[in-house]
Amino acid sequence: MALNTFDPRSSAHIEAATGIWNAACGAGLSFSERFMRYNTDPAHWNGQGKHQAGQIVVVDGQPAGFALASVMKEPYAGAPYSGHIDALAVLPAHQRRGIGRALVAWAETWLRGQGCARVTVGASARTFVPGPPLELGSAGFFERLGYSRNGVCCDMARDLAGYITPPTALKAKGVTVRPAQPEDKDALLGFLKREFPTGWYWECVQLLEAGSRISDYVILLSARGVDGALLVTFEDSFRPLDRFYPHRLPRPWGQLGSVGVSADCRGSGYGAALMDGALRYLQARGVRGCVIDWLVIVDFYARFGFEVFRQYEMASRDL
Numbered sequence: 001m002a003l004n005t006f007d008p009r010s011s012a013h014i015e016a017a018t019g020i021w022n023a024a025c026g027a028g029l030s031f032s033e034r035f036m037r038y039n040t041d042p043a044h045w046n047g048q049g050k051h052q053a054g055q056i057v058v059v060d061g062q063p064a065g066f067a068l069a070s071v072m073k074e075p076y077a078g079a080p081y082s083g084h085i086d087a088l089a090v091l092p093a094h095q096r097r098g099i100g101r102a103l104v105a106w107a108e109t110w111l112r113g114q115g116c117a118r119v120t121v122g123a124s125a126r127t128f129v130p131g132p133p134l135e136l137g138s139a140g141f142f143e144r145l146g147y148s149r150n151g152v153c154c155d156m157a158r159d160l161a162g163y164i165t166p167p168t169a170l171k172a173k174g175v176t177v178r179p180a181q182p183e184d185k186d187a188l189l190g191f192l193k194r195e196f197p198t199g200w201y202w203e204c205v206q207l208l209e210a211g212s213r214i215s216d217y218v219i220l221l222s223a224r225g226v227d228g229a230l231l232v233t234f235e236d237s238f239r240p241l242d243r244f245y246p247h248r249l250p251r252p253w254g255q256l257g258s259v260g261v262s263a264d265c266r267g268s269g270y271g272a273a274l275m276d277g278a279l280r281y282l283q284a285r286g287v288r289g290c291v292i293d294w295l296v297i298v299d300f301y302a303r304f305g306f307e308v309f310r311q312y313e314m315a316s317r318d319l
């Protein structure tokens with residue numbers, strides 16, 4: 001067994017890592033090479049802040065496993081840095097031979113060298129998975145290597161054919177919900193910087209800089225301006241829809257991000273109005289199978305007819 005440095009510019013490495021993931025995780029959790037390229041793009045965050053490295057394990061001259069690890073640093077996050085094992089997979093024929101353990105050991109050593117105090121499985125910027133998918137049964141592997149299980153999060157889904165606005169979404173008064181337009185850019189970024197200055201603000205900055213269309217953000221406007229936003233994904237969005245693993249759902253597919261509303265406006269029905277506006281926007285564009293990803297509290301989304309679609313264990317350890 002030999003460990004080789006993963007090169008995100010190498011088509012052979014992108015193809016090998018994608019093939020290993022798809023073979024190890026199965027059709028329901030498969031993704032395209034385009035998604036692997038997107039999630040390992042060295043230009044991500046303009047080359048600053050996010051640091052990612054990877055290894056491909058070669059056995060008898062053939063790729064058999066891979067791991068990617070990353071850490072977010074200034075200006076996006078401050079020390080002590082939290083590190084991530086972004087993705088890890090071993091071909092089924094090579095499992096239970098110590099390859100996964102060797103890859104985790106490499107990732108932990110690299111992350112320690114980057115100044116990380118803690119490592120989390122998944123949940124990286126440009127996420128592969130929020131944690132080990134429950135259906136793969138790999139949380140036991142991480143537990144064996146000293147990781148603690150920190151609960152479960154889930155994706156929810158529904159078919160938008162037949163979606164009708166639920167009563168909960170009719171409470172907000174004096175607000176408009178619509179896709180953002182180019183002239184909304186400063187107001188959208190101002191809202192995100194004020195209310196969600198770490199993850200969502202920087203995600204928006206880099207998506208817009210990279211050429212994503214601004215209308216994938218649905219905004220809620222009150223009398224004082226933007227007071228809510230959420231990000232949606234279509235099959236033709238800049239951000240690949242593969243990330244949400246919608247394969248079992250009817251096409252066309254779509255996704256809707258978590259709802260973000262100004263802290264001083266919560267409890268006014270704005271979140272529900274924003275959800276409904278986004279769902280009707282997706283529905284009007286023909287979307288059927290729709291995923292809302294990475295949720296811990298499901299009641300709010302259940303009111304819109306969403307049901308639990310996939311679960312992930314959350315796993316982490318101190319380094």
Ligand SMILES: CC(C)(COP(=O)(O)OP(=O)(O)OC[C@H]1O[C@@H](n2cnc3c(N)ncnc32)[C@H](O)[C@@H]1OP(=O)(O)O)[C@@H](O)C(=O)NCCC(=O)NCCS
Nearest residue numbers: 024088089090095096097098099100101136137138140141
């Ligand atoms: C999880 C995975 C990477 C493990 O790789 P592997 O090469 O089979 O793991 P190793 O052989 O190094 O196993 C190390 C130890 O964990 C144990 N182990 C492996 N898989 C396990 C599992 N699913 N449940 C419990 N223990 C497991 C092994 O028996 C071994 O135990 P030991 O201490 O007695 O030797 C592999 O099963 C895989 O690719 N799964 C699909 C992808 C995935 O779930 N990735 C995680 C999310 S990113």
